[in-house]
Amino acid sequence: MEIQLLFLLTLAISFIYGVHSTVFTIKNNCPYTIAPATLTGSGTSVSTGFELQPQASNSINTPAPWSGRVWARFGCSNDGGSYSCSSGDCGSGQVECNGAGASPPATLVEFTLSDASSTDFYDVSLVDGFNLPVSVVPQGGGCPTTDCPVDINASCPSELAVKDGSGGTVGCKSACVAFNKPEYCCSGDHNTPETCPPTNYSQFFKNLCPKAYSYAYDDKTSTFTCHTGNDYLITFCP
Ligand SMILES: *[C@@H]1O[C@H](CO)[C@@H](O)[C@H](O)[C@H]1NC(C)=O
Numbered sequence: 001m002e003i004q005l006l007f008l009l010t011l012a013i014s015f016i017y018g019v020h021s022t023v024f025t026i027k028n029n030c031p032y033t034i035a036p037a038t039l040t041g042s043g044t045s046v047s048t049g050f051e052l053q054p055q056a057s058n059s060i061n062t063p064a065p066w067s068g069r070v071w072a073r074f075g076c077s078n079d080g081g082s083y084s085c086s087s088g089d090c091g092s093g094q095v096e097c098n099g100a101g102a103s104p105p106a107t108l109v110e111f112t113l114s115d116a117s118s119t120d121f122y123d124v125s126l127v128d129g130f131n132l133p134v135s136v137v138p139q140g141g142g143c144p145t146t147d148c149p150v151d152i153n154a155s156c157p158s159e160l161a162v163k164d165g166s167g168g169t170v171g172c173k174s175a176c177v178a179f180n181k182p183e184y185c186c187s188g189d190h191n192t193p194e195t196c197p198p199t200n201y202s203q204f205f206k207n208l209c210p211k212a213y214s215y216a217y218d219d220k221t222s223t224f225t226c227h228t229g230n231d232y233l234i235t236f237c238p
């Protein structure tokens with residue numbers, strides 16, 4: 001009897017381990033409503049969009065292995081029955097992005113979650129520009145925090161700034177998004193780390209957010225790892 005029970009317990013534990021999932025808790029610390037969104041790159045698709053009032057949070061269970069990104073929209077309205085946002089919009093016409101990505105500029109939080117007992121990778125990316133400050137704090141395990149805690153809109157060079165209808169800056173494009181040149185996008189004959197060094201524009205972002213990706217080959221100072229099995233708190237306007 002006891003041996004059977006032990007067997008069943010072992011089976012239950014390995015089943016639970018086999019479907020390990022990571023919890024992303026997404027918190028809105030901004031003084032206005034935001035609409036976080038996710039885009040799954042590989043793995044099971046999770047909730048693709050929802051609104052958060054100031055100080056509200058929402059948890060998303062993400063079965064590992066998974067890779068994808070999280071960002072947040074703001075300045076959203078449902079005028080004429082179609083949902084759209086002045087920053088980070090995904091063009092779906094709904095609160096859910098349904099597999100559509102952010103229209104740049106948007107601050108991206110990127111994850112690659114492993115299913116085995118190995119390593120998760122995460123970063124904050126400004127490669128597509130900036131729209132909101134964010135922090136990523138692994139819950140437990142002594143893993144490093146990464147963030148872009150500064151409102152870059154406030155100091156965005158005019159040639160990169162995106163304005164809303166009333167003239168407020170609602171995003172700051174990367175030089176790649178603004179000028180679409182190989183030396184800024186690390187494309188064409190600039191598609192290696194050697195031929196695509198930092199530029200004065202990527203350095204502008206790096207100076208404000210030293211832990212975030214400021215251009216495509218910014219890996220060394222911008223990718224963070226944690227052993228698999230941790231949960232993550234993602235706070236907008238930390
Ligand atoms: C980068 O350099 C270009 C060309 O010299 C200049 O026009 C631009 O203002 C600089 N941008 C920043 C953010 O320093």
Ligand SMILES: CC(=O)N[C@H]1CO[C@H](CO)[C@@H](O)[C@@H]1O
Pocket residue numbers: 074151153154155168169170171
């Ligand atoms: C300087 C500036 O305009 N910053 C803005 C960045 O975006 C947020 C959200 O709309 C505004 O509140 C800031 O004023």
